[in-house]
Structure formats: C-alpha cells, structure tokens
Amino acid sequence: MNPASVGTSALLELRGVGKRFGGVVAVNGLDLTVEAGEVRGLIGPNGSGKTTTINLVSALYRPDGGEIRLAGERIERLRPHEIAARGVARTFQISKLFANMTVLENVLVPALAEFDRGGPRRALREIHERARRLLDLVLLDGHRDALARELSGGQSMLLQIARGLMLQPIRLFLMDEPFAGVHPTIKDTIMETILRANREEAVTFLIVSHEMTTLRRLASRVSVMHEGRLIADGSFETVVNQPAVLEAYLGG
Ligand SMILES: Nc1ncnc2c1ncn2[C@@H]1O[C@H](COP(=O)(O)OP(=O)(O)OP(=O)(O)O)[C@@H](O)[C@H]1O
Ligand SMILES: [Mg+2]
Known part of the structure; x- marks a missing residue:
C-alpha cells in the first residue's frame, strides 16, 4: 500500500483516469483527490476535460482506464443511479429539469x-x-407551484441544487459551471447554499467554474486541468502563480 494514502480522509480519488472520444483524448491519466468536507474548485482552459471528469465521476461516462474511488470503494463501473445511491449529486450546465412539472414536483x-x-x-x-x-x-x-420552464436560468440552477440536496445522505455534490450566465443576486444565493450545506450537512463539493472571483470566495483549494491532466493543485494563491498554469491559460 502506498504509505501516502494511509490515514487520509479522501472522499473521492481518481487514479490514472482516461477517457477518449474517437481521436480526442478528453481526460488523460488524471489523478485527483478530494478530501471529505472540502469545497474544491476545478478550473482549466476550455476543452481541458473538466466536464468530462464530472461525467466520469457521476457515471455518465465509463473511463477507458484508471480507478475512481468514493470513500475507498471502486465506483468506475457503477451506473448513474448507483452513484446517486451512494450520496453523489450533480448539477448540469444545461438544466435537466422536468420542464412541465412544478418546481415542487421537480424536487420531490x-x-x-x-x-x-x-x-x-x-x-x-x-x-x-x-x-x-x-x-x-x-x-x-x-414559486413552488410554478412550472419549471417558467424559471430563469439562475432559478433553474437553484432548483437543480435543491433537487440534488434531496439525496439522503448526501456526501458529494458535483457542479458544472453553476454560476455561468447567472444573475449576481442568484450567484450569492448559490454560494450561500453551497457554504451552508458544507457547514451544516458536511457535504463535500467539487465545483467546475471559470469564475475565479466567485470560486476564490468558495473554495479553499483548486485543482487545475490542462489537456486532460492535473497540472496544479493547492490554494488559489499558490496555483495562479505557477508557470504551468499561466502557460496553460495563455498558451492557447
Ligand atoms: N461527448 C463528446 N464527444 C466528443 N468529444 C468530446 C465529448 N465531450 C468532450 N469532448 C472533447 O473532449 C475535450 C474535453 O472536453 P470537456 O467538455 O471535458 O472540456 P471542459 O474543460 O469542460 O471545457 P469548457 O471549459 O469549455 O466547458 C474537448 O476537446 C471536447 O471537444
Ligand atoms: Mg465544460
């Protein structure tokens, strides 16, 4: 056993995870560890593999290789409902709500x-x-009796978050661009909801976002992806000054 992994409280661990689509290597030997109780940011330039990573963890895709562990258990061959049953929720950038059901029904x-x-x-x-x-x-x-399709984009995101938090017990919440195109007041509500669920229900978050100022207020640690790999990991301050990160963002 790797001594470095003994006694850690990793909730989510990816080791050498890969995913290709035809000739495109979307995720390429990704190693990523998220500790229980964290709010983790996942950043990286467009096309660096962030959404694919979320889709791999939530079992929308099956990796071509590598291991994914949730609290030590191998999960990379499970199906989406089995992942959910283990307390992993997610939001989608493009909302998958039931448009013609009410807001309350969507949560129920x-x-x-x-x-x-x-x-x-x-x-x-x-x-x-x-x-x-x-x-x-x-x-x-x-708005509980309104139809989901009547909500704004930001309100739809809030509804997706409420729906995810219905999972009992919920351990890990994966979010793909929850702040994209969202009104600033709703951004604040999303942030408060995340911090509260983290504090009061010990929910761990992995949040993909391009919004550095927002993420900086939320996440104690960020992971940076580039070309399907992890290129940096740590506090905002340490990560943003690393040459590899600057290069990844400016190089393209
Ligand atoms: N279903 C798919 N079929 C084919 N190629 C895909 C598919 N999903 C992702 N890719 C490709 O894999 C690479 C990584 O895509 P991904 O969506 O994971 O990046 P991302 O980091 O989420 O980017 P963005 O910040 O623009 O959302 C890109 O080159 C993308 O075109
Ligand atoms: Mg994406």
Whole structure:
C-alpha cells in the first residue's frame, strides 16, 4: 500500500483516469483527490476535460482506464443511479429539469422514485418537509407551484441544487459551471447554499467554474486541468502563480 494514502480522509480519488472520444483524448491519466468536507474548485482552459471528469465521476461516462474511488470503494463501473445511491449529486450546465412539472414536483420526484425502489423508508411527510425547506433555502418556495420552464436560468440552477440536496445522505455534490450566465443576486444565493450545506450537512463539493472571483470566495483549494491532466493543485494563491498554469491559460 502506498504509505501516502494511509490515514487520509479522501472522499473521492481518481487514479490514472482516461477517457477518449474517437481521436480526442478528453481526460488523460488524471489523478485527483478530494478530501471529505472540502469545497474544491476545478478550473482549466476550455476543452481541458473538466466536464468530462464530472461525467466520469457521476457515471455518465465509463473511463477507458484508471480507478475512481468514493470513500475507498471502486465506483468506475457503477451506473448513474448507483452513484446517486451512494450520496453523489450533480448539477448540469444545461438544466435537466422536468420542464412541465412544478418546481415542487421537480424536487420531490427523485426522492419519491427512491421511495418507490424500496430505498430508505423516509416518511412521505418528511420528504415533503425537506423539499419545502430546501426550496425555502434557495428562495424558490414562493414559486413552488410554478412550472419549471417558467424559471430563469439562475432559478433553474437553484432548483437543480435543491433537487440534488434531496439525496439522503448526501456526501458529494458535483457542479458544472453553476454560476455561468447567472444573475449576481442568484450567484450569492448559490454560494450561500453551497457554504451552508458544507457547514451544516458536511457535504463535500467539487465545483467546475471559470469564475475565479466567485470560486476564490468558495473554495479553499483548486485543482487545475490542462489537456486532460492535473497540472496544479493547492490554494488559489499558490496555483495562479505557477508557470504551468499561466502557460496553460495563455498558451492557447
Ligand atoms: N461527448 C463528446 N464527444 C466528443 N468529444 C468530446 C465529448 N465531450 C468532450 N469532448 C472533447 O473532449 C475535450 C474535453 O472536453 P470537456 O467538455 O471535458 O472540456 P471542459 O474543460 O469542460 O471545457 P469548457 O471549459 O469549455 O466547458 C474537448 O476537446 C471536447 O471537444
Ligand atoms: Mg465544460
């Protein structure tokens, strides 16, 4: 066993993960470790493999090689619902809400589906109460009877976040560009929701974003990808001054 891995509290670990699409190598021997309890930023120039990484962890794609571990368990061959059942939620940059269902129904549907599959027997009333509380947290409770398609882009992101937080227990929340094209006041709500879930429910976050100022306020540590690999990892201050990072951003 690698002595460096003994006694660490890695929640998510990728080792030598690869994914290609035809001739395009999107992720190329990626090593990435996220500790339990962190809010981690994932940055990198366009096309560096960030979304592909999120899709690999959430099992939308299966890696061509390498290992992905969640709290020590190999998960790279599991299916998306099995990943969700282990407490991994995600948002999509392009919202996958049920457009013709109400805001409240969108939050309830995944929890009710879990209920139907004989998952943890949470009382329906409890599920409903948590849904209302989460909608209140993301300032959407007043819109609970509106159709999801009536929401703005930012509100749709808030709804995706509330829906993800319905997972019980939730351990890891993967977010792909949650701030892109979002109104500044909604950005603040998203940030507060992330920090609160991190603080109060110990949810670990891995957040892909190009918005450095926002990410700097949220994440204690950032990982930088370039051409499918990790090229830097650490605090913002240490990472942004590394020549490899400057080169990756300016070189293209
Ligand atoms: N489904 C796919 N089919 C073919 N090529 C893909 C697919 N998904 C991603 N790629 C390619 O893989 C590379 C990495 O893409 P990815 O979307 O992961 O980058 P990204 O870091 O999320 O970029 P951006 O910041 O622009 O969102 C790119 O060259 C992209 O064109
Ligand atoms: Mg992307």
